[in-house]
Amino acid sequence: MLGLLSATDPRWVQVALGDLDAVLLDHFHCELKAASSALALAARYPSDPRRVQALTELAREELTHVQQASEVLASRGLVPGPPGEDSYARELRRVARTAPSEHLLDRLLLGSVIEARSCERLLLLSQAVPDEALRRWYGALYASEARHHRVFAALAEDAAGAGRARERLGELCALEAEVLAGLPVLPRIH
Numbered sequence: 001m002l003g004l005l006s007a008t009d010p011r012w013v014q015v016a017l018g019d020l021d022a023v024l025l026d027h028f029h030c031e032l033k034a035a036s037s038a039l040a041l042a043a044r045y046p047s048d049p050r051r052v053q054a055l056t057e058l059a060r061e062e063l064t065h066v067q068q069a070s071e072v073l074a075s076r077g078l079v080p081g082p083p084g085e086d087s088y089a090r091e092l093r094r095v096a097r098t099a100p101s102e103h104l105l106d107r108l109l110l111g112s113v114i115e116a117r118s119c120e121r122l123l124l125l126s127q128a129v130p131d132e133a134l135r136r137w138y139g140a141l142y143a144s145e146a147r148h149h150r151v152f153a154a155l156a157e158d159a160a161g162a163g164r165a166r167e168r169l170g171e172l173c174a175l176e177a178e179v180l181a182g183l184p185v186l187p188r189i190h
Contacts (some may be wrong), residue, residue: 005173
């Protein structure tokens, strides 16, 4: 379903459980960045009302996740600071083409890939976290991220045609697998 070409390193679950607070703080920032990215795409490419609606709805849902993550952090006595560097996202953004005819497609597809990786890891957390409330929350977030992955992929197909979008998605998934393989296993969503 997700189109990812590699699975998260099996050690990641134990690393994440070993510093769940770091995962929760990273997750909070990931949700903020996801909402911001969706709104930035809607602002930069406002010509298609369906795309703007889909992206703003996605951003609205991501902001709900920000609120939920903030509540979880507060319940654990955690206070988020500025976000740390996201090497994963930075490396993926580097492969986005800049030509106007290709930039939108790449940004949408990278959104799809990032949501897919988040989805995979949230599922892993929903199966492994010892706290039942957190397991349920991660399970619900898993479903949302899967939907977001599909929204970005569908928008890419609308923007560039299904064949072109799927071909480029395969290329980006291969690059994502390389990026992931080159990063250390850390207690982060990605």
